[in-house]
Amino acid sequence: MDPGPRPWRIALATVAGFALGILFSVGGHELHLPGPATQGAAAADGEQGAPSDAAEDDVLPAAPRTHPAAERRDAVVEAVAHAAPAVVSITCEVPASSPFPFFRGGQATATSQGSGAIIRADGVVLTNAHVVEGALSITATLSDDTSYGATVIGLDAGLDLAVLQLEGAADLPSIPLGASADLLLGETVIAIGNPFGLGHTVTTGVVSSRARTLEVADRAFQDYIQTDAGINPGNSGGPLLNLHGELIGINTAIRRDAENIGFAIPVDRAAKVARDLLRYGSVRAPWLGLAVVDVGGPRYAGTPIAEGAVAVASLDPGASPGGLQPGDVILRLEGRAVHSRADLNLQLADRKPGDTVSVVALRGADPLEIRLATAACPDDMGQRALESRLRVQVQPIDSATARRLRTSGGLVVTAAAPEGSFAAAGLRAGDLILAVNGQRVRQQADLEAALLRAVAAHRDAVLLTVQRGLGGGHIEVSL
Numbered sequence: 001m002d003p004g005p006r007p008w009r010i011a012l013a014t015v016a017g018f019a020l021g022i023l024f025s026v027g028g029h030e031l032h033l034p035g036p037a038t039q040g041a042a043a044a045d046g047e048q049g050a051p052s053d054a055a056e057d058d059v060l061p062a063a064p065r066t067h068p069a070a071e072r073r074d075a076v077v078e079a080v081a082h083a084a085p086a087v088v089s090i091t092c093e094v095p096a097s098s099p100f101p102f103f104r105g106g107q108a109t110a111t112s113q114g115s116g117a118i119i120r121a122d123g124v125v126l127t128n129a130h131v132v133e134g135a136l137s138i139t140a141t142l143s144d145d146t147s148y149g150a151t152v153i154g155l156d157a158g159l160d161l162a163v164l165q166l167e168g169a170a171d172l173p174s175i176p177l178g179a180s181a182d183l184l185l186g187e188t189v190i191a192i193g194n195p196f197g198l199g200h201t202v203t204t205g206v207v208s209s210r211a212r213t214l215e216v217a218d219r220a221f222q223d224y225i226q227t228d229a230g231i232n233p234g235n236s237g238g239p240l241l242n243l244h245g246e247l248i249g250i251n252t253a254i255r256r257d258a259e260n261i262g263f264a265i266p267v268d269r270a271a272k273v274a275r276d277l278l279r280y281g282s283v284r285a286p287w288l289g290l291a292v293v294d295v296g297g298p299r300y301a302g303t304p305i306a307e308g309a310v311a312v313a314s315l316d317p318g319a320s321p322g323g324l325q326p327g328d329v330i331l332r333l334e335g336r337a338v339h340s341r342a343d344l345n346l347q348l349a350d351r352k353p354g355d356t357v358s359v360v361a362l363r364g365a366d367p368l369e370i371r372l373a374t375a376a377c378p379d380d381m382g383q384r385a386l387e388s389r390l391r392v393q394v395q396p397i398d399s400a401t402a403r404r405l406r407t408s409g410g411l412v413v414t415a416a417a418p419e420g421s422f423a424a425a426g427l428r429a430g431d432l433i434l435a436v437n438g439q440r441v442r443q444q445a446d447l448e449a450a451l452l453r454a455v456a457a458h459r460d461a462v463l464l465t466v467q468r469g470l471g472g473g474h475i476e477v478s479l
Contacts, residue, residue: 123169178246391420
């Protein structure tokens with residue numbers, strides 16, 4: 001049986017109610033709490049709906065509509081608007097050694113990415129050689145997601161430049177060529193590319209150096225534009241632009257141990273290489289009419305060639321090398337140090353056949369300063385080298401011989417004169433020539449083209465891949 005409320009409980013409830021009344025209504029002031037509590041108070045007062053606009057403005061005022069897009073289109077925005085439609089993201093399918101990637105025709109493959117710039121409305125694209133070299137297939141994607149297959153018109157690995165043709169392309173936007181010779185330190189530049197697969201990424205920066213000399217390969221020193229515009233993997237081959245939307249460089253490399261240090265090939269060099277690749281399929285650099293070998297190293301310590309130079313190995317009988325003799329050491333070309341044959345060829349690549357160049361050389365201990373008239377290497381030089389230097393006759397091997405010798409093709413030497421450099425290297429009739437300087441040969445024309453490239457690059461020898469019976473290897477043969 002409930003005894004009913006006890007007196008002390010009634011007293012406690014009365015005191016609690018009095019205290020709450022004081023807390024919520026002292027002086028007639030309401031306690032305003034943020035958010036839902038305020039809405040709850042309004043509902044308790046009989047008000048319905050969302051809080052007023054004034055309440056929202058107190059939390060986050062609306063942005064003023066006083067800066068229309070037309071007023072925000074500065075020079076960078078305009079340059080990007082003009083150039084971006086002519087930038088392509090490049091995806092290449094390349095051979096892979098891993099057994100896990102997708103197999104194409106039984107061959108393991110993977111993908112790599114880069115960028116490129118359309119420089120002609122019929123779909124001619126300029127990019128880096130390292131982006132597309134060795135690719136099994138190439139796809140280029142525009143900013144509107146239109147994709148084209150692409151083929152390589154020509155490339156030069158030493159200069160790291162390549163020209164592509166987009167298949168079936170016509171009336172495409174293109175980027176006009178600017179100039180790199182008169183770039184200003186601190187000038188604003190824009191990079192557009194495909195870093196990490198993020199197509200058409202735009203970054204800006206300034207010209208940090210107009211001609212930063214870096215070693216690229218085989219002691220070859222190339223001048224680059226240095227910029228602090230963000231360049232990342234995948235930007236390779238993409239355009240570096242000025243504020244007029246003109247192409248001033250091809251983004252090529254970054255310094256991985258630093259931030260915001262990127263490098264681009266100057267457009268003056270890139271455009272010359274592109275024209276050569278389009279017209280001839282290869283870079284037509286001036287030829288000096290001589291062959292050189294690299295010299296330098298510890299045995300030259302304390303001499304002017306301690307860091308490397310080139311020595312004249314031989315002179316072409318039909319050339320006019322301006323008084324140079326075998327044994328002369330070339331130190332400088334047009335005022336720049338020549339550290340190797342690769343460096344010599346890289347410097348000449350900026351010039352045209354027929355140009356005259358100044359050379360500083362040594363003959364013994366005596367310095368020489370002379371001027372050399374350059375020329376184009378004669379088109380028949382490969383045939384001449386085959387007939388008068390190697391002194392061999394060749395023919396393609398037939399399919400039965402290829403199967404017997406377990407090779408996919410090559411040239412069999414049918415005759416080798418004993419006074420030729422081929423025989424002097426210990427080779428003989430019946431041997432197979434499979435490659436020259438790593439390039440596969442299957443027809444005599446392939447062999448002559450490879451010899452022409454070697455002579456034009458001032459080489460004094462070529463490296464032949466040969467096979468005798470089921471054995472084979474590499475051997476150097478003089479030119």
